[in-house]
Amino acid sequence: MKKIVMKFGGTSVGTGENIRRVADVVSQYAKDECKVAVVVSALAGVTNSLFEIACKAKKSEKHIETFTNELRQKHAEAISTAISSKQIQEEVSQITEENIAELEKVLTGICYVGELTPKSKDYVVSFGERLSAPIVWGAIKDHEIETQWFTGKDAGIVTDSNFGDADPLMNFTTHLIRERVAPLLEKGVVPVVTGFIAANQDGVVTTVGRGGSDYTATILGVALHVDEVWIWTDVDGIMTTDPKLVADARMLPQLSYQEAAEMAIFGAKAMHPRALGPVIKEEIPVRIRNVFNPTNEGTLITKESKAGTFEVVKAVAMIKDVAMLNVNGAGMVGAPGSYAKVFDVLGKNKINVMMISTAVSEANISMVIKRSLLGRAMSTLEIALLERGGIVSEVTAEDDVAVVAVMGANMKGTLGIASKIFAVVANAGINIRMIAQGSSELNISFVVKEKDGAAVVEAVHKEFNLDKI
Ligand code: ADP
Ligand code: ASP
Ligand code: MG
Numbered sequence: 339m340k341k342i343v344m345k346f347g348g349t350s351v352g353t354g355e356n357i358r359r360v361a362d363v364v365s366q367y368a369k370d371e372c373k374v375a376v377v378v379s380a381l382a383g384v385t386n387s388l389f390e391i392a393c394k395a396k397k398s399e400k401h402i403e404t405f406t407n408e409l410r411q412k413h414a415e416a417i418s419t420a421i422s423s424k425q426i427q428e429e430v431s432q433i434t435e436e437n438i439a440e441l442e443k444v445l446t447g448i449c450y451v452g453e454l455t456p457k458s459k460d461y462v463v464s465f466g467e468r469l470s471a472p473i474v475w476g477a478i479k480d481h482e483i484e485t486q487w488f489t490g491k492d493a494g495i496v497t498d499s500n501f502g503d504a505d506p507l508m509n510f511t512t513h514l515i516r517e518r519v520a521p522l523l524e525k526g527v528v529p530v531v532t533g534f535i536a537a538n539q540d541g542v543v544t545t546v547g548r549g550g551s552d553y554t555a556t557i558l559g560v561a562l563h564v565d566e567v568w569i570w571t572d573v574d575g576i577m578t579t580d581p582k583l584v585a586d587a588r589m590l591p592q593l594s595y596q597e598a599a600e601m602a603i604f605g606a607k608a609m610h611p612r613a614l615g616p617v618i619k620e621e622i623p624v625r626i627r628n629v630f631n632p633t634n635e636g637t638l639i640t641k642e643s644k645a646g647t648f649e650v651v652k653a654v655a656m657i658k659d660v661a662m663l664n665v666n667g668a669g670m671v672g673a674p675g676s677y678a679k680v681f682d683v684l685g686k687n688k689i690n691v692m693m694i695s696t697a698v699s700e701a702n703i704s705m706v707i708k709r710s711l712l713g714r715a716m717s718t719l720e721i722a723l724l725e726r727g728g729i730v731s732e733v734t735a736e737d738d739v740a741v742v743a744v745m746g747a748n749m750k751g752t753l754g755i756a757s758k759i760f761a762v763v764a765n766a767g768i769n770i771r772m773i774a775q776g777s778s779e780l781n782i783s784f785v786v787k788e789k790d791g792a793a794v795v796e797a798v799h800k801e802f803n804l805d806k807i
Contacts, residue, residue: 341523341564342367345377345533345555349572350629351470352382354419361420361477363570363632364528368483373523375562376530378474379551380466381416384409385534392462395445396454402445410438413469420477430476434469441465456501460535460545464489467532467551475530485528491537493529494518495557497544504536504544506557508616515561523562531558552610556624560616567622568636569609570629575637576601576608578804579654584796586805590652591635594643597652597747598624600780604655604743614639643747650755651802652746656791660692661712661737662772665703665719667730677703680730683722689715693741693774693783704772706785709737739771740791743783744798750779759784762801763794 344367346360360378368374379385391405413434421427444462448454468489475487494514497504519529533551536544546553552569559567576598577587593601595618602609608626617624618641627636670676677696680703684691693706707715716733723730749755756775759782763770772785786794799805 340372340566341375341562342372343375343377343555343559343562343564343567345551345567345569346379346474346629347551347569347571348379348382348385350570351378351380351474354416354473356629357416357420357473357477359629360474360570361481363629364478365481365483368478368526368528372565373526374528375519375523375558375564376474376478376528377533377551377555377558378467378471378530379533380470381412384412384466384469385463385548388463388466389459391445392448392454392459395448395462396452397449399446399449402442402449406438406442406445409441409469410434413438413473416473417476420473421480423480426476426479430472433472437465437468457542460501461543463545464532464535464543467534471530471532478528478530483528484526485530486522487530487532488519489532490535490554491541491543492518493531493558494561495531495536495554497536497538497546499538499542499544501544503547504538505546505612506536506553506616507539508557508560511557512561515558519558520562547610547612549607549610552613553616556613556616556622559622559624560620563620564622567617567624569624569626571608571626572628572630573608574628574631574634575626576639576653578652579795579799580607580656583656583792584799584805587799588805589634590637592643593637593639593652594747595639595641596780597643597745598637598639600745601653601655604657604741604745604781604783649802649804650746650748650752651744651798651804652748654745654795654798654802654804655743656795657692657741657743658788658791659709660706660739660741660785661709661735662739662785663705663707663712663715663719664732664734665705665723665730666701666732666734667723668701669730670701670703679723680719683719684715687714687718689718693772693785695772695774706739706741706772712737736771738788739785740788741783741785742791742794742798743781744802745781747780749781756782758801759798762797766790766793766797768794 478485533554574589579587581587599614603611624639768790775782
């Protein structure tokens with residue numbers, strides 16, 4: 339019998355009705371076809387609201403009660419719609435109540451201390467999944483299926499202590515999951531595990547980055563040695579571009595790990611950028627499927643891209659919420675180690691650089707980073723670099739930009755792709771602020787003003803006939 343990890347994202351469990359649908363899907367497979375382990379995200383919008391209230395609580399107690407009341411209400415509604423058995427409803431309501439009471443205490447604590455550390459932020463946002471998983475568990479139990487729910491920590495997912503963006507200690511995690519979760523799966527019990535949240539070696543709650551339930555699913559998939567990992571979401575699969583941006587985006591039936599990872603890194607929100615890491619080594623296939631259209635097979639991600647996929651450009655994505663940082667200084671010209679100094683400062687301040695471009699003259703480095711990190715990046719660079727012998731004379735930034743990435747494995751070695759892309763952008767009268775092409779040649783990315791991003795994506799999508807087969 340096949341073993342499958344099924345992950346359900348925030349939109350799939352956005353309402354009680356949708357949770358019911360999730361339970362139907364799980365029970366359909368678990369009843370006769372396969373052994374299923376479930377990973378679940380927080381109800382749509384809840385993680386964002388937890389981040390917001392954590393920041394507000396740092397300043398004042400004022401909003402906490404209204405927030406927790408709304409949260410209680412939202413989950414109560416979901417419980418009553420998703421679960422029909424009164425007894426199970428009560429059981430889940432009690433867990434919900436205990437969780438919300440604990441959250442209230444945590445938020446009040448943050449208010450008293452007046453400090454929000456990455457550690458306490460992770461603790462607050464972990465409540466999204468801690469509240470959703472018991473409801474999904476209850477809805478599955480409602481189908482008279484044996485099931486048990488776990489937090490990521492209880493399931494045995496152990497990470498490093500990089501709060502907000504932690505990575506699993508895979509050997510230890512595998513050991514624990516095999517001990518705690520695998521025996522249940524083998525017996526036909528459906529384990530329901532919270533996505534996104536785990537714990538470090540000391541048992542302190544960590545999270546694996548936004549959209550991290552996908553990552554939890556592949557971690558669990560590897561540890562449980564499953565046949566496939568299915569990521570259920572609200573679109574048919576990985577598409578040629580975000581269907582919310584371009585209406586005639588087309589589903590890609592098959593992608594290689596490398597292509598899918600490239601797309602995830604470059605903003606195809608359908609998957610967490612590091613989620614494929616664990617499954618690549620074990621060659622476990624991943625399938626992206628639509629919970630609202632379960633007859634569709636979705637996108638299958640495997641080691642090789644299937645023969646016959648000859649399109650050169652396969653997809654185009656837009657990454658928003660980024661900023662461009664320019665470091666200028668004649669002192670960098672011909673000075674060995676000057677780039678190293680710039681990246682050393684950023685690295686030490688945990689600022690990830692998403693894209694880099696430099697000119698031969700070496701008087702300028704342009705970088706793309708997350709917009710939320712811009713203030714920290716600029717100030718630390720300015721302090722550190724002006725101090726270090728003045729190799730840098732100026733640090734400037736643009737925070738109204740977006741990255742557009744054009745992707746496809748067959749772009750490698752194909753001539754004229756870049757010229758075609760840039761001609762399309764120029765014809766649309768849009769200025770390009772920065773360009774980068776990695777040596778892998780799997781993608782070409784460039785920076786435009788954010789207001790122009792959607793138009794560029796649409797124009798490139800059309801130029802390469804991505805709406806047609
Ligand atoms: P979930 O809540 O299931 O994790 P996400 O919102 O994280 O779902 O990801 C699904 C969304 O990703 C889709 O609704 C779609 O708008 C967006 N998206 C962006 N780019 C792509 C793409 N290339 N293919 C599919 N979906 C994409
Ligand atoms: N709830 C988390 C988030 O919103 C994780 C996830 O949805 O995958 O980022
Ligand atoms: Mg997601």
